[in-house]
Amino acid sequence: MADDDLRTREAVRRKAxxxxxxxxxxxxxxxxxxxxxxxxxDQERVDLKLSHPSLDTDAVRKAVQIERHRSSINxxxxxxxxxxxxxxxxxxxIGSTRLIDGPYxxx
Numbered sequence: 001m002a003d004d005d006l007r008t009r010e011a012v013r014r015k016a017x018x019x020x021x022x023x024x025x026x027x028x029x030x031x032x033x034x035x036x037x038x039x040x041x042d043q044e045r046v047d048l049k050l051s052h053p054s055l056d057t058d059a060v061r062k063a064v065q066i067e068r069h070r071s072s073i074n075x076x077x078x079x080x081x082x083x084x085x086x087x088x089x090x091x092x093x094i095g096s097t098r099l100i101d102g103p104y105x106x107x
Contacts, residue, residue: 006087013040014091044084051083060085066105075102 020033048055055063065080075098081089093103 003083003087006084007091009040009043010084010087010091013037013088016040047084055082067102069099069101071099073099074105075099076105076107078102 016033016036020030020037023030023033060082063080063082065077066074067077069075078086078090089103089107093107096103096107098104098107
């Protein structure tokens, strides 16, 4: 899957989640938003089966390289995060505090 496609899909997911978070439970507008999220999740499952058939959340965590920064804080080597999890992490981290050399490992 191309990086632009991942970025777009994850941006749509984030927008849908934020929109959903402003609705009250039972709001009829939620159905269309949930359909969008379901469609994105279905596409992601297909993509993951093709690109990472046996990579679950624990395997992703183990694949990510964490290093001790000179500031005594553990940071993540972003390039070691497999896609699509890297794009999801990057989108979710917009506006977050981080070091120039990498995001905090505890995030």
